Amino acid sequence: MIEIKNISKSFAGKTILKDISGVFEKGKPNLLIGASGTGKSVLMKCIVGLTHPDDGQVFYDGRDFTGSDRDTIIEIRREMGMLFQGGALFDSKNVEQNVMFPLNVLTRMPWPEKRERVNFCLKRVGLENINSKMPSEISGGMKKRVGIARAIVNTPNYLFCDEPNSGLDPQTSIVIDELIQDLSEDLDITTIVVTHDMNSVMGIGEKIMFLYKGEKLWEGNKDDITHSGVKELDDFVFANKVMNSLREK
Amino acid sequence: MIQEIGKYFIFLGQLLANRETFKTYYKLILDECISIGIGSLFLVALVSTFMGAVTTVQTAYNMVSDFIPKYVISQVVREMIVLELAPTIIAVIYAGKVGSSMASGLGTMRITEQIDALEVMGINSISYLVLPKIVASLLMYPLLVIVAGVCGMIGGYLAGTLTGIITPNDYVYGLRSSYNPFTIQFALLKSFVFAFLVSSISSYKGYNTQGGALEVGISSTQAVTTSVIAVLIADYLLAQLLLAK
Numbered sequence: 001m002i003e004i005k006n007i008s009k010s011f012a013g014k015t016i017l018k019d020i021s022g023v024f025e026k027g028k029p030n031l032l033i034g035a036s037g038t039g040k041s042v043l044m045k046c047i048v049g050l051t052h053p054d055d056g057q058v059f060y061d062g063r064d065f066t067g068s069d070r071d072t073i074i075e076i077r078r079e080m081g082m083l084f085q086g087g088a089l090f091d092s093k094n095v096e097q098n099v100m101f102p103l104n105v106l107t108r109m110p111w112p113e114k115r116e117r118v119n120f121c122l123k124r125v126g127l128e129n130i131n132s133k134m135p136s137e138i139s140g141g142m143k144k145r146v147g148i149a150r151a152i153v154n155t156p157n158y159l160f161c162d163e164p165n166s167g168l169d170p171q172t173s174i175v176i177d178e179l180i181q182d183l184s185e186d187l188d189i190t191t192i193v194v195t196h197d198m199n200s201v202m203g204i205g206e207k208i209m210f211l212y213k214g215e216k217l218w219e220g221n222k223d224d225i226t227h228s229g230v231k232e233l234d235d236f237v238f239a240n241k242v243m244n245s246l247r248e249k
Numbered sequence: 250m251i252q253e254i255g256k257y258f259i260f261l262g263q264l265l266a267n268r269e270t271f272k273t274y275y276k277l278i279l280d281e282c283i284s285i286g287i288g289s290l291f292l293v294a295l296v297s298t299f300m301g302a303v304t305t306v307q308t309a310y311n312m313v314s315d316f317i318p319k320y321v322i323s324q325v326v327r328e329m330i331v332l333e334l335a336p337t338i339i340a341v342i343y344a345g346k347v348g349s350s351m352a353s354g355l356g357t358m359r360i361t362e363q364i365d366a367l368e369v370m371g372i373n374s375i376s377y378l379v380l381p382k383i384v385a386s387l388l389m390y391p392l393l394v395i396v397a398g399v400c401g402m403i404g405g406y407l408a409g410t411l412t413g414i415i416t417p418n419d420y421v422y423g424l425r426s427s428y429n430p431f432t433i434q435f436a437l438l439k440s441f442v443f444a445f446l447v448s449s450i451s452s453y454k455g456y457n458t459q460g461g462a463l464e465v466g467i468s469s470t471q472a473v474t475t476s477v478i479a480v481l482i483a484d485y486l487l488a489q490l491l492l493a494k
Contacts, residue, residue, distance in 0.1 A: 048369055074371040075371070077370065105372055106372075154370075
């Protein structure tokens with residue numbers, strides 16, 4: 001479980017996040033949604049420590065992350081896996097080396113065991129026999145899946161996904177969403193997904209936090225989102241023509 | 250300016266904090282050595298051979314008195330190559346080739362979130378990415394300077410003897426006469442300092458890239474200009490400290 005308390009962040013005098021608090025639960029995907037520029041990615045970066053919040057605290061299963069020394073931060077980070085928007089695969093390494101990377105650097109696992117683990121993770125994300133391909137030789141959807149395989153190879157307790165569906169076709173998006181949901185449930189990990197894709201929201205949104213202009217305006221799940229009574233959320237949800245036509249029906 | 254220098258020293262301080270195991274760095278350093286050393290060898294050899302040749306021709310052109318023995322040409326060539334051309338001019342070329350490559354490589358890693366990926370894994374990205382580059386530079390650049398020195402003298406020999414400016418015997422005699430071993434020590438000391446400056450400044454510029462592809466290009470250019478300025482300042486300071494009488 002990840003808990004955030006009163007997170008605030010400004011850049012060059014402009015407030016990006018205002019006093020955001022919330023709890024991200026274990027065993028299911030927790031979605032951070034909102035229009036572009038509302039601070040979703042900044043909030044995620046504050047949670048993983050890539051950006052330091054001006055105010056507020058982040059707790060990983062009760063362990064204070066923001067106020068800790070570097071050793072504790074590194075210890076907690078070694079329990080994290082993260083899927084970046086563009087995959088963030090290392091260009092100079094092939095698929096196998098990319099997925100094996102955390103095992104190489106952070107563990108002393110013997111090579112055959114590492115190879116087995118890598119193949120297991122690649123199979124888990126639906127990719128086989130592409131171990132020797134370079135990132136430049138695979139599609140965007142495959143990159144995302146390799147990114148997920150790399151994120152889970154070290155059996156993390158916390159999984160973060162920054163816009164996992166951006167730039168993907170609807171079918172691949174569904175595959176990625178289902179994969180994230182299955183992994184969260186099967187591995188019983190705390191997963192946070194930043195997205196503005198309504199298909200994802202309606203597909204895997206078991207816990208949703210809606211951000212608007214840097215503030216948390218609503219929290220709930222996919223069953224409640226269509227009748228939240230929050231105008232800004234309705235504007236966001238029903239901006240999608242499919243969702244709008246469903247509402248009219 | 251002062252703020253930037255402060256950030257650079259903080260960056261250097263991070264190099265040795267929370268390091269990974271020696272085994273992790275070993276392969277990275279080897280890879281960097283191959284990329285830096287072998288990758289630069291042809292250019293360094295080519296440039297230094299022509300530098301030696303041009304130095305020989307120009308020295309001969311400027312020696313208007315017949316009372317000056319011919320072997321002085323190769324003495325001048327030796328001193329110029331060992332003291333200045335090999336360590337310093339090659340450093341400028343090194344900054345242009347290796348420095349810009351380091352900055353653009355790290356800059357691209359930054360804008361494509363590869364550095365963030367390392368940080369999230371709990372790896373000190375500065376130490377993991379930059380330390381091998383600096384160590385490899387410190388190992389390879391002095392060797393490149395030695396290669397440049399040898400090639401420069403061979404270039405001078407070829408230009409001098411093939412055009413009849415100087416006889417082979419005079420050239421070799423000139424190279425060996427009044428030899429002061431300190432000049433070699435001085436050149437190697439300079440090469441370590443320049444290697445550190447070019448690799449650390451270029452890495453700093455690349456690592457701190459913000460924005461997109463355009464900014465990667467800007468970082469790469471800044472890496473070269475800043476490294477070259479630092480090399481020239483260090484060159485003067487070292488000469489003043491160690492050679493001034």
